[in-house]
Every structure is written in structure tokens, then in C-alpha cells.
Amino acid sequence: SQQGEEDPQALSIQEGENATMNCSYKTSINNLQWYRQNSGRGLVHLILIRSNEREKHSGRLRVTLDTSKKSSSLLITASRAADTASYFCATGLYNTDKLIFGTGTRLQVFP
Amino acid sequence: DTAVSQTPKYLVTQMGNDKSIKCEQNLGHDTMYWYKQDSKKFLKIMFSYNNKELIINETVPNRFSPKSPDKAHLNLHINSLELGDSAVYFCASSQEGRTEAFFGQGTRLTVV
Numbered sequence: 001s002q003q004g005e006e007d008p009q010a011l012s013i014q015e016g017e018n019a020t021m022n023c024s025y026k027t028s029i030n031n032l033q034w035y036r037q038n039s040g041r042g043l044v045h046l047i048l049i050r051s052n053e054r055e056k057h058s059g060r061l062r063v064t065l066d067t068s069k070k071s072s073s074l075l076i077t078a079s080r081a082a083d084t085a086s087y088f089c090a091t092g093l094y095n096t097d098k099l100i101f102g103t104g105t106r107l108q109v110f111p
Numbered sequence: 112d113t114a115v116s117q118t119p120k121y122l123v124t125q126m127g128n129d130k131s132i133k134c135e136q137n138l139g140h141d142t143m144y145w146y147k148q149d150s151k152k153f154l155k156i157m158f159s160y161n162n163k164e165l166i167i168n169e170t171v172p173n174r175f176s177p178k179s180p181d182k183a184h185l186n187l188h189i190n191s192l193e194l195g196d197s198a199v200y201f202c203a204s205s206q207e208g209r210t211e212a213f214f215g216q217g218t219r220l221t222v223v
Contacts, residue, residue, distance in 0.1 A: 033211060042115075042201060042214035043154075086152060090212075098167055099144070099205075099212055101154040 004089050004102025012108040019076040021105040023089030024069075031092040032065055032072050033099070038085045046074075046087075081111045114138050117202045117215035124192055125223055132187045132218045134202030142166070143185040144212065145177060146201040154201070160185050192222045 007022045023032070031050045035043040049056045049065045049072070056063045062075040076083055089102040117134040124130050136143060144167075145157040159167035163179045174190045185202060202215040 031210075035214075037152075040217075042216045043203075043212075045211040045213070048211055088154065092210075096167070098156055098159065100156070101146075104152050104154075106152075 004091060004100060006087075006089060006102040006105045008105060009103070010106045010108070012110065013079055015079060015081055015109055015111050017079055019079050019083070019107055019109070021074045021087050021089075021107070023072045023074070023102050025072075025089075025091045025100075025102075026070065027091075028094060029067075029091045030094045032063075033090045033092065034061075034063060034072075034074050035088045035090060035101075036085045037088065037104070043088065076107075079107075079109045081109050083107060084109045115202055115204055115213050115215040117200075117218055119218060120216060121219050121221075123221045123223065126192055126194060128192050129188070129190045130192060130220070131189070132200055132202075132220075134185050134187070134215060136183055136202075136204040136213070138204055138206075138213060139183075140204035140206050140213070141182060142205050142207070143179065143182070144203040144205075145185065145187050146203060146214075148199040148201060148217070150198070158185075158187075189220075192220075194222050196220060197222045 004025045033048045034046045037043045047058045060077045065072045086104045088104045090099045115136045142161045144159045157171045158177045160179045176188045178186045199217045203212040205212040
């Protein structure tokens with residue numbers, strides 16, 4: 001069954017604005033990861049947050065994790081047109097090599 | 112240097128044919144995966160191999176058969192292709208299986 005649900009499904013903003021994407025999952029996790037996919041390309045890993053962490057930063061990216069609510073958010077600050085892509089969360093489960101992906105958020109950043 | 116490479120990038124074939132997609136990674140990773148991305152962009156894991164051994168086999172029709180000749184390669188063979196097999200197939204690899212995954216560029220399979 002599908003592990004992750006992402007919200008919103010699509011997001012359109014102007015350059016310079018912040019973009020926030022949310023991910024909810026169903027079972028206990030070892031870690032949660034965010035990936036980016038440009039149109040017609042493969043996925044690129046952005047950031048990983050472990051289950052015992054609450055917040056992580058990488059450049060303009062900020063990820064939070066709330067294991068009690070089984071949810072995570074990805075914030076992209078000061079967005080750029082080049083940030084236009086689909087963003088996926090993926091959960092790494094305990095005792096398995098499986099990565100379960102969410103449904104993705106399509107982000108459009110207008111110049 | 113391409114970390115995870117898969118060939119071909121595009122594959123158009125008729126129903127009933129048998130086709131293979133190849134994947135190679137030069138990262139020294141132990142774990143490799145095949146994912147299927149459907150028209151709605153939903154990514155679903157199909158198989159996972161660790162050191163040439165099948166670890167995960169989701170509910171995939173047995174027309175799909177992965178083959179791992181060594182830990183750097185994981186090929187996907189599909190028999191008797193059906194229209195519903197049309198999708199983008201991604202190969203990926205990771206170290207230890209619970210850290211970041213590196214993806215290939217995808218193979219867009221179109222069955223006509």
C-alpha cells in the first residue's frame with residue numbers, strides 16, 4: 001500500500017517566495033528523505049532526516065519531522081525558477097531495504 | 112562519470128514482445144532497486160537486490176524477472192509485454208539500503 005501522501009499535489013509561487021510541502025506516512029520509520037525530480041529525469045536526493053531528529057537544514061532547504069504525527073515538511077526558502085520540479089518524500093523503514101515514496105508535489109516557480 | 116546508468120532511455124515495443132532493460136552502477140553500492148513510475152508519477156518499488164541476492168519482491172507479475180550477474184548490475188527482463196506495462200522504469204542503488212538512493216535517468220517503456 002502507498003506509504004506517503006504529499007500535500008499539496010501542486011504548488012505555484014513567484015520567485016523569491018517560500019515553498020512548503022508536507023508529507024504524511026503510516027508506519028514507523030528509520031528515516032525520511034526528500035527527493036527532487038526534474039521533468040523527464042531521474043530522482044535526485046536532497047536531504048535525509050533520521051527518526052530521532054526533528055529538524056535539518058541544507059542550504060535553502062529546511063526539513064522537519066514529527067514522528068508523533070507521522071509527518072514531515074520541506075521548506076524551500078527564497079525560491080528560484082530553477083527549483084521548478086516535482087518533490088517526493090520517501091520513508092526508510094526499519095529492518096528493510098525498502099524506500100517508500102509519496103505521491104509527490106509539483107512545484108512551479110514563476111520568474 | 113554517470114553513477115547509475117540504465118539503457119535504453121526509450122523503448123517502444125509491441126504487445127507480446129520480450130524486452131530487457133539494463134542497469135549498472137559504479138558507486139560500489141551493495142543494494143540495487145527497480146522502481147516503476149506510472150503516468151500519475153507515482154513511484155512504486157518492484158525489486159531490491161543486495162549483493163546479487165533478491166531481498167524485496169513486491170507484488171509484481173512473474174513476467175518481470177530481475178537478474179543480477181554481479182552487485183554492480185541489475186537487469187530487468189519483461190516477458191509478454193502488455194499495454195499496462197507502459198511506464199518509466201527507474202534503477203537505483205544505495206549503500207546499506209537505508210541511506211540515500213541514487214537513481215538512473217529512467218527508461219520510458221511504451222507498449223503499443
